Amino acid sequence: MTAASSKIVLPQSKTVQASETYARFAAVLVCVIGEVVLAAWLGIFPADAMPSLVGMPPTAALGVILAGLGLVCFTFRRIRFAARLIGVFLTLFGLLLLGQGALGLDLGLDTFLIPNELLPQAGAPPADETLPSAALVAARISPGILCALILFGVALLYAENARAVPSVLSQVLTLVLLAQVLLVVTGRAYGVNMSGDPFPFMRLTAYGVLSIVLLATGLIAASPERGVASAIFEQSPAGEMLRRLLPGILAVPPVLGWFARQAEIHTLYDSAAALVIFAVASIVVLGVFAWTALGAVRRADSGRQVALMDLRGQREWLSTTLGSIGDGVIATDPSGSVLLLNRVAEDLTGWAAAEARGRPIWVVFRVVDEETRKPVDDPALRALREREVSRMEAGALLLTRDDKELPVEHSGAPIIGQDGSLAGAVLVFRDVTERRRTAQRQTMLVGELNHRVKNALAIVQSLVQASLRQAKDPTTQAMARTLAERLRALHRAHDLLLESQWSGASLKAMVERELEPYRREGGPKVVIKGSDVLLPPQCTSILAMTLHELATNAVKYGALSQNSGQLNVAWKSQRGNRLLLVWEEKGASSVPKASGRKGFGTQLIDQGIRHNLGGETKTEFRKAGLYVELNVPLKPSNEPRAKAEPAQAPAA
Structure with a gap:
């Protein structure tokens, strides 16, 4: 596994979400247990209606509450520093209480929490009237709960540590907590006398047993991608086998041992026969568990092989696809580390895929502004930050590994998982030198x-x-x-x-430049109306000549020949990418056509619009003035154009 792939934050599965939810539930339940014990010491709850509080004084209950709060903080990454501080405090707190009980000292912690007059209500009457009641309670504190708090504090302090050894130590201490509970529960079930030497059967109350189980399993569940939890939840044949064997490993030996112990107590067998029965029964039962696990592993391995073949095919397809793309492609994980490069990206950046994998994207893809020479915001990082696709941007220089400069265009896009979580980003760029x-x-x-x-x-x-x-x-x-x-x-x-x-050319600018010389104060009124249209080059010269001929005619005979005249020029775009332009003169007598002959200007307009552009013209000599309508396509047409008429000499 590469360094980059180990940092990938994949969409959380339902198993991981359920594991974290259980950890928080366990932490809250531990806090509730500690508060119930404190309430019993205060007399809020009747002590005779609850399990015995002997061995669980107020200070131990306070430690349980702090442990639960530490576990709650650990389940939220932003406040894990608070969990580690609580772990340090728990360790020191447990060592202090353990030393107080071992030396028979009274530091006044229990008296500070619970007044002396309330202690008898908790079911802890003084056994020796010569000692203060608080000291008696401290003397009765269970070393098991103190050791558990110390172990949990250290485990919480080093949980998910960046270094391997402390992280492993945290997992080991958590398993020791579970082993302690298993020893106590099994010893009590077998009838072992735990009133003497506390090791290895450290005496625990029911509250302590339940609290330790919740704290240990909650801490394991709070790190579902590491340690014991990752092995249990691993979707592999090994994980499947562990899940199959774990119930049998935990349950079969204690249960069979209990039956063997009962047979020995009731003198059905002697000790040697009971041990033989226990050993053989354990072998048989665990063998059955192993056989069922083997079948499940075979099925899982068969499905895994099919998935690997499918994955190999998809990987080859992805490699072929990326190799056939003419642009450079770089994919990153959510932290911005490079996962893969295609061949074009290798050639442009100068980084081989094996060398670039795991490095930050800003190291492999270095871009600066072409003018200011300042670093440009990396599009992949911007896609990770904003979760939006950026358009292709130009004006940047790529600094290759050997410090060459290449002008590039680049864009970035986030990679979103099926559940909406961020899985990474992809960067696409191309060399625009040519x-x-x-x-x-x-x-x-x-x-x-x-x-x-x-x-x-x-x-x-x-x-x-x-x-x-x-x-x-x-x-x-x-x-x-x-x-x-x-x-x-x-x-x-x-x-x-x-x-x-x-x-192209601006139609509005063309009309305004043609008619600008005729706009004067007190002169004819010129009205231009229409949104700007970009004329293609093939239309520009012909429309310019057409407007010139119409303006020249208006100056000589039409609306621009007298101050009372008015010229309206309007246009609009139509369907099919066509332009409709209307030239309308008012306030001037129309000029009739002479004996059906067309002037040179009229022939120029008709032949230019109809023949060269494939458009249509309409000319009317109205009583108010000349009216011309031009319908011009703004893109070349494949339709046959009107046949050009032979040019005639201009009319006299």
Whole structure:
């Protein structure tokens, strides 16, 4: 087992939860027993109606209550320091009482707790009137309960210690407590005289026996993943065998020994025959238990082999899946220690999976901010802390094991168990070095393209201006000015594309730039309405030319030709990723079409929208003014487009 896997906090099973619940119940019950004994000494409960309190003075009852409180504190990890303090106090307290009873001293502890006039009510009349009653009570204290409190205090102090030896010592002392109870109960059942030398049959009251059993089993149950409890609850053939044999080991020898003892008492057999019967009966009964345990172990081992084969298949599938992923993947346990890396993660971080396993994630995956060079909050740790999936983030540099820098994108996600508990986190990251190089090359190419397009437009504009200066005919000059204005419209559309790196152009910005020269105080009213729409590059130039032709026509003949006019431009998105734009002029007389012929601007709009974009146009010369409706798809269409009409000379 690796260091990382030993730290994994898996979802608690029902067995573990039940074990911890029993430990708390046992602790509370021990406190209740101690309080009942104290209440009996105070005369709250009638002493003659309860088991004898001889050997269980008030100080011993107080020690039992403290032991129960210590066990309660131990079941909660946040206050285990209080349990260890209580363990130290119990040890010193028990040694003090043991020394007081052995030396026949009276430190006044019992008198401090219980007045002398209440002692006879507890069923402990003085046997020697020359001694103070408190000293008599102290002299009658059971050494068994004192030794039990001392052993439990030491066991509580070292329970679940980080070092192996103290932790094992705690488990051993807990088993000694249970062995002490078993000796006392078995000795009493066999009729052993315990009034003499207290070892090994230390005399205990019924309260002491019950308290020690609850304290010992509760301390074992409070650590269900370590020591004796882990062996009992282990889901393996060894655990199954232990659970099968443990009842027989605990119950069969005492019961058979009791029958052999009764046969000897009633002179049915002599001592030798009773021992032979006891030995043979123990062998037979324990053999039956072992045989039944063997069958259970075989069944468990068969199921285990099937589970191992299934697990091996899942592991191979997981390894194949992780190996086929093009991104780096690192999985951690709830404490942030690395559990596994795939091949891509090994290549990017420079850590081999065997070397990285068990190390903190911030050691294997070191990331800093690309600009500030400060450490970045690790996405795996953030997922463990917030229990939320983080999106893929950029702008970070991965510092590899050999201190190289790689630009990466990374994200993290928590691993949640079926019962909602946190089982770990997974980190996904990728190297974006090549992507950045491609983006830089693309930026350079776009810049070169912009430069060349601007140069081409500038050359064409200079040629038009030169032709305009040399033209003598008014008609030629008008055509040259119109062409120059159209080139400027294209230039403005190109600037919009340049601002967005050719990802599209803002329709609102395009309309506002085209109509801005005509907005003036006291002039025609211009109303622009519609949410901003990002036009794809293939639509930008054509819509820019369309808006320019409509604006030019409005300045010459329509709403922008007089101060009382009004121009409304509105648009909205429609289903199928289409754009509906409405150009409506008011306050100007409409211009009728001349003998059914279309002007050059109208032909440009129709052919550009219908043929190049696959859209639809609608033009009406209303009494209030020109009305134009454009329905344009914002993505390329596979439908056949309208056939382009042959260009005609502009109408005179």
